[in-house]
Amino acid sequence: MSVTIVIPTPLRQFAGGNSEVEVSAATAGDALRELTTEHGELRKHLYNDQDKLRNFINVYVGDEDIRHLDGPATVVKDGETIMIVPSIAGGSAVGTRTFLSADLDADKQSRVPTELSNDEIARYSRHLILPEVGLEGQKKLKNARVLTIGTGGLGSPLGLYLAAAGVGTIGVVDFDVVDSSNLQRQIIHGTKDVGRSKIESARDRLQDINPHTKVEAFETRLTSENALELFKEFDVIVDGTDNFPTRYLVNDASVLTGKPNVYGSIFRFEGQASVFWAEKGACYRCLYPEPPPPGLVPSCAEGGVLGVLPGIVGTIQANEVIKVILGAEGILLNRLLLFDAWKMTFRQLKLRKDPECPLCGDNPTIKELIDYEQFCGLKDPVEAKPDLEEITVTELKALFDSGADFQLIDVREPHEFEIARIPTAKLIPLGEVVNRICEIKGAKTTVVQCKGGVRSAKAIQYLKDAGFEGRLINLKGGIRAWSNEVDPSVPRY
Amino acid sequence: MKVNVLFFGVTADIIGVRELELTAEEPTTAGSIINQLSRQHPALANHKLLIAINEEYADANTVLNDGDELALFTAVSGG
Numbered sequence: 001m002s003v004t005i006v007i008p009t010p011l012r013q014f015a016g017g018n019s020e021v022e023v024s025a026a027t028a029g030d031a032l033r034e035l036t037t038e039h040g041e042l043r044k045h046l047y048n049d050q051d052k053l054r055n056f057i058n059v060y061v062g063d064e065d066i067r068h069l070d071g072p073a074t075v076v077k078d079g080e081t082i083m084i085v086p087s088i089a090g091g092s093a094v095g096t097r098t099f100l101s102a103d104l105d106a107d108k109q110s111r112v113p114t115e116l117s118n119d120e121i122a123r124y125s126r127h128l129i130l131p132e133v134g135l136e137g138q139k140k141l142k143n144a145r146v147l148t149i150g151t152g153g154l155g156s157p158l159g160l161y162l163a164a165a166g167v168g169t170i171g172v173v174d175f176d177v178v179d180s181s182n183l184q185r186q187i188i189h190g191t192k193d194v195g196r197s198k199i200e201s202a203r204d205r206l207q208d209i210n211p212h213t214k215v216e217a218f219e220t221r222l223t224s225e226n227a228l229e230l231f232k233e234f235d236v237i238v239d240g241t242d243n244f245p246t247r248y249l250v251n252d253a254s255v256l257t258g259k260p261n262v263y264g265s266i267f268r269f270e271g272q273a274s275v276f277w278a279e280k281g282a283c284y285r286c287l288y289p290e291p292p293p294p295g296l297v298p299s300c301a302e303g304g305v306l307g308v309l310p311g312i313v314g315t316i317q318a319n320e321v322i323k324v325i326l327g328a329e330g331i332l333l334n335r336l337l338l339f340d341a342w343k344m345t346f347r348q349l350k351l352r353k354d355p356e357c358p359l360c361g362d363n364p365t366i367k368e369l370i371d372y373e374q375f376c377g378l379k380d381p382v383e384a385k386p387d388l389e390e391i392t393v394t395e396l397k398a399l400f401d402s403g404a405d406f407q408l409i410d411v412r413e414p415h416e417f418e419i420a421r422i423p424t425a426k427l428i429p430l431g432e433v434v435n436r437i438c439e440i441k442g443a444k445t446t447v448v449q450c451k452g453g454v455r456s457a458k459a460i461q462y463l464k465d466a467g468f469e470g471r472l473i474n475l476k477g478g479i480r481a482w483s484n485e486v487d488p489s490v491p492r493y
Numbered sequence: 494m495k496v497n498v499l500f501f502g503v504t505a506d507i508i509g510v511r512e513l514e515l516t517a518e519e520p521t522t523a524g525s526i527i528n529q530l531s532r533q534h535p536a537l538a539n540h541k542l543l544i545a546i547n548e549e550y551a552d553a554n555t556v557l558n559d560g561d562e563l564a565l566f567t568a569v570s571g572g
Contacts, residue, residue, distance in 0.1 A: 243570050247570060265570060266572060287543070351550050
């Protein structure tokens with residue numbers, strides 16, 4: 001008889017990381033013996049010194065606790081599933097879960113064999129009549145634990161669809177607060193949520209969509225210190241972050257804990273998606289061995305993003321998460337999907353696992369999490385340009401009030417200039433400053449300004465490199481700070 | 494020979510178009526096409542470009558054939 005033993009998360013580390021082990025046995029007791037013969041380390045976790053099953057270990061055959069059947073002598077049929085379920089009271093003895101801000105309770109730690117209530121059967125009926133999902137698949141979804149990193153543009157549709165689909169446990173990690181500029185695309189949050197923590201807002205919305213879904217909220221920044229411990233508790237990781245350091249962190253922690261990483265990323269009108277899963281194919285580092293130099297690829301805040309784009313990419317991620325859970329073929333493995341919302345085209349690139357990959361290749365050199373800010377070059381002090389002179393918006397206001405003779409150059413784009421401007425500013429977009437250098441009077445003091453102070457610093461660098469000799473001063477915080485601190489009538493965008 | 498070059502993300506911003514047909518001397522590698530483009534658009538050289546040839550991830554040393562499609566893109570981080 002071939003039976004499948006389902007290993008609970010805390011014990012997987014002693015079973016070669018497997019969530020399921022197939023053995024050949026006639027009774028539940030034999031099956032567990034087979035299991036502990038194959039994975040010796042498990043023995044002491046399942047059996048006491050008297051060679052009896054430990055009392056905090058519950059074993060289920062089908063939907064029944066074997067204590068209510070014939071104990072270890074319970075006969076198992078070919079193809080049947082045996083579940084090891086650490087009991088609620090004793091759960092901490094086998095799996096300690098020390099993650100701080102998690103609002104977990106004990107029953108979430110163990111996987112009780114799943115049944116669907118009549119309510120749930122009605123709710124998921126359109127899934128249940130799909131042969132590809134069916135009752136079995138729906139139970140897999142209910143048993144699944146999915147961790148979504150970020151509740152922003154990608155995390156919003158992703159979370160909504162995973163909850164709606166009946167994923168049993170959704171972990172959400174975020175530390176941010178809902179801002180009104182998020183609402184154009186982060187549809188998990190509403191107008192009433194502005195100012196609330198994203199995690200609270202997301203939890204309410206997910207619970208409203210599906211009260212059967214357990215939401216585990218982690219109001220924290222994902223770091224090299226907490227990622228591994230957190231990832232171990234989940235089956236699938238979904239990357240909905242918005243910056244490179246966290247993307248490398250999510251990838252590395254996924255590879256080190258053996259989890260699939262369902263990836264999505266967006267830029268203006270373009271999206272990328274893939275399933276990175278080192279055990280089965282390429283990881284993020286096989287595709288992008290090194291991060292781009294800092295500041296070269298604009299973020300959504302700098303470059304803008306079409307609101308519906310993360311909706312499309314995030315739902316593609318949700319689709320792949322569900323397929324990974326269902327064990328479907330045809331997941332987006334070893335393929336990078338490139339989507340262009342403006343041209344409305346989908347393309348896919350074939351990827352291969354890189355044997356030289358420092359993380360998942362043949363001779364890995366990365367065996368633990370590193371400092372990702374440093375890896376992405378973000379710790380090189382930006383003030384490395386010691387000759388960059390800066391002023392604050394209040395100092396600029398004082399300059400205006402004193403009647404000083406200076407020029408203000410705005411290096412944003414024309415459409416941004418349309419939205420808001422600081423009085424007297426002359427518009428020369430960043431891409432044109434060098435060509436239009438003669439329009440900037442070298443004899444006068446020049447204050448250079450953009451939205452937040454980054455592009456203007458670049459413009460100053462370009463001008464200096466091009467041989468501009470006048471005095472150039474960067475406006476710290478740009479027009480955003482001007483609006484916040486000097487003139488609130490200037491719109492913030 | 495002719496090569497059709499597609500630009501994604503920041504590379505499209507730099508070149509100003511999303512698609513370009515280039516003529517090159519044979520034999521030509523993906524890298525030499527990028528060098529050719531970088532001479533006209535120096536900002537391209539600042540980026541770690543990823544390359545796909547005929548929809549397959551490739552490296553800069555790959556030799557191109559007449560009619561190949563070369564796609565250039567960068568990592569993006571938005572979410």
